[in-house]
Amino acid sequence: MNRARVFLIALGAALIAVSPSAQTRxxxxxxxxxxxxxxxxxxxLKPLAETPWAPDHTAAFFMAVLYDRGLGVSPDPLRACAMLxxxxxxxxxxxxxxxxxxxxxxxxxxxxxxFDTCNWxxxxxxxxxxxxxxxxLDQEHWIxxxxxxxxxxxxxxxxxxxxxxxxxxxxLLTIRHTELAGGSDRSNRRHFVEFVRWTPLAKVRTWTxxxxxxxxxxxxxISVTTQQLTTAAGDEPPLESTVDLAALVSLRLNGNGDxxxxxxxxxxxxxxxxxxxxxxxxxxxxEAQQARARQLPLDRDPSxxxxxxxxxxxxxxxxxxxGCGNVFVYGWTHDRAEAIAVxxxxxxxxxxxxxxxxxxxxxxxxxxxxxxxxxAMSRFPFCTxxxxxxxxxxxxxxxxxxxxxxxxxxxxxxxxxxxxxxTIQISGAQFVSPSGVRVDQTExxxxxxxxxxxxx
Numbered sequence: 174m175n176r177a178r179v180f181l182i183a184l185g186a187a188l189i190a191v192s193p194s195a196q197t198r199x200x201x202x203x204x205x206x207x208x209x210x211x212x213x214x215x216x217x218l219k220p221l222a223e224t225p226w227a228p229d230h231t232a233a234f235f236m237a238v239l240y241d242r243g244l245g246v247s248p249d250p251l252r253a254c255a256m257l258x259x260x261x262x263x264x265x266x267x268x269x270x271x272x273x274x275x276x277x278x279x280x281x282x283x284x285x286x287x288f289d290t291c292n293w294x295x296x297x298x299x300x301x302x303x304x305x306x307x308x309x310l311d312q313e314h315w316i317x318x319x320x321x322x323x324x325x326x327x328x329x330x331x332x333x334x335x336x337x338x339x340x341x342x343x344x345l346l347t348i349r350h351t352e353l354a355g356g357s358d359r360s361n362r363r364h365f366v367e368f369v370r371w372t373p374l375a376k377v378r379t380w381t382x383x384x385x386x387x388x389x390x391x392x393x394x395i396s397v398t399t400q401q402l403t404t405a406a407g408d409e410p411p412l413e414s415t416v417d418l419a420a421l422v423s424l425r426l427n428g429n430g431d432x433x434x435x436x437x438x439x440x441x442x443x444x445x446x447x448x449x450x451x452x453x454x455x456x457x458x459x460e461a462q463q464a465r466a467r468q469l470p471l472d473r474d475p476s477x478x479x480x481x482x483x484x485x486x487x488x489x490x491x492x493x494x495x496g497c498g499n500v501f502v503y504g505w506t507h508d509r510a511e512a513i514a515v516x517x518x519x520x521x522x523x524x525x526x527x528x529x530x531x532x533x534x535x536x537x538x539x540x541x542x543x544x545x546x547x548x549a550m551s552r553f554p555f556c557t558x559x560x561x562x563x564x565x566x567x568x569x570x571x572x573x574x575x576x577x578x579x580x581x582x583x584x585x586x587x588x589x590x591x592x593x594x595x596t597i598q599i600s601g602a603q604f605v606s607p608s609g610v611r612v613d614q615t616e617x618x619x620x621x622x623x624x625x626x627x628x629x
Contacts (some may be wrong), residue, residue, distance in 0.1 A: 216245075220408060250283065250432075286434065353426055432446070490621065494620040495553075572604065576602075596621045
């Protein structure tokens with residue numbers, strides 16, 4: 174045994190005798206260590222040092238000695254290094270100060286890459302049950318997983334996806350690849366990766382089993398959903414061989430030939446259709462269009478002051494609309510100096526798919542307003558919690574007319590439950606200003622937007 178190791182063991186033996194913070198189990202483990210019962214010492218100290226819940230820094234110090242020398246455990250320099258880092262958690266303790274000096278030595282002897290691994294294991298756990306795996310998806314198409322993410326090879330080019338799979342003491346089950354041939358003729362091959370892990374809950378000896386579903390589309394890894402399936406109590410989670418995953422969650426084709434996932438048990442029972450690549454592209458185009466609409470260059474100088482008491486234009490293009498909530502849709506005039514806003518609460522209005530209402534006597538849950546602004550608006554004060562300082566407007570209200578509200582699923586809305594397209598049609602309307610000026614609708618008003626969430 175070299176002088177450094179003799180010093181390490183001697184220092185630990187001397188310090189444990191005066192350490193006021195050593196708990197009974199830790200002291201028993203150190204006592205076994207000093208008696209030369211290294212197997213017994215490891216059996217006591219290892220769970221104390223490697224637990225996700227408040228690892229014992231004294232136990233970590235002695236486990237570093239055992240791993241370094243291979244006493245009672247297989248020699249493992251990386252585990253010894255990780256245990257030394259954990260021993261520094263109480264940096265002003267004798268063990269913490271001793272570990273700090275020894276870590277500097279490990280940094281020199283291990284090399285940069287191995288020392289980075291040592292640091293990572295100290296923070297995220299030593300027994301994550303992860304095994305690197307590669308899935309062949311098609312010709313010139315595969316995905317390889319490691320602890321820090323995945324590499325997708327597609328048509329001769331590699332794309333790296335940084336996605337740490339193992340963090341904060343998680344325990345992994347086998348990563349699974351599922352191919353589903355969907356579409357009307359079952360010829361559309363889609364590739365899914367299921368990633369299942371046990372995650373410790375803070376401060377309680379309980380583990381949560383979490384299921385995450387990805388789809389591999391060309392050189393992209395698309396996150397579909399993450400679901401919590403069940404929990405288990407104990408210092409360690411159940412082994413994979415005891416988990417019946419098929420009873421907890423499924424991935425299958427529905428009657429329309431679309432991939433569908435389902436949580437099969439517990440309070441989180443639910444199912445969802447996995448959006449198609451075409452649907453995702455449609456959504457991206459839709460969101461881009463909405464973003465452009467919200468940030469269109471103004472036709473007028475934004476510093477130009479308009480007469481806020483002017484006659485309302487009541488002219489709105491169907492494309493110039495946005496929405497959020499349950500149900501809130503608004504549209505604007507070409508010069509962005511006027512907007513119409515429709516708020517409809519589905520519950521009191523009892524709207525399932527459609528409803529028509531009289532604007533002369535709007536029911537509870539329906540509000541239609543026309544906003545005339547003093548300036549052209551670069552951003553409208555709807556669907557946002559950002560205020561508009563100095564906003565000057567005049568609000569007009571309808572005195573007659575009818576409004577029809579139609580709700581329908583739309584491809585972009587399939588991303589999450591509760592998202593749908595709302596189409597608003599107003600006809601024969603008349604609006605009145607606070608001063609009594611009246612203006613009749615002369616052009617059709619049709620507004621359409623995706624609603625069901627709060628847009629930023």
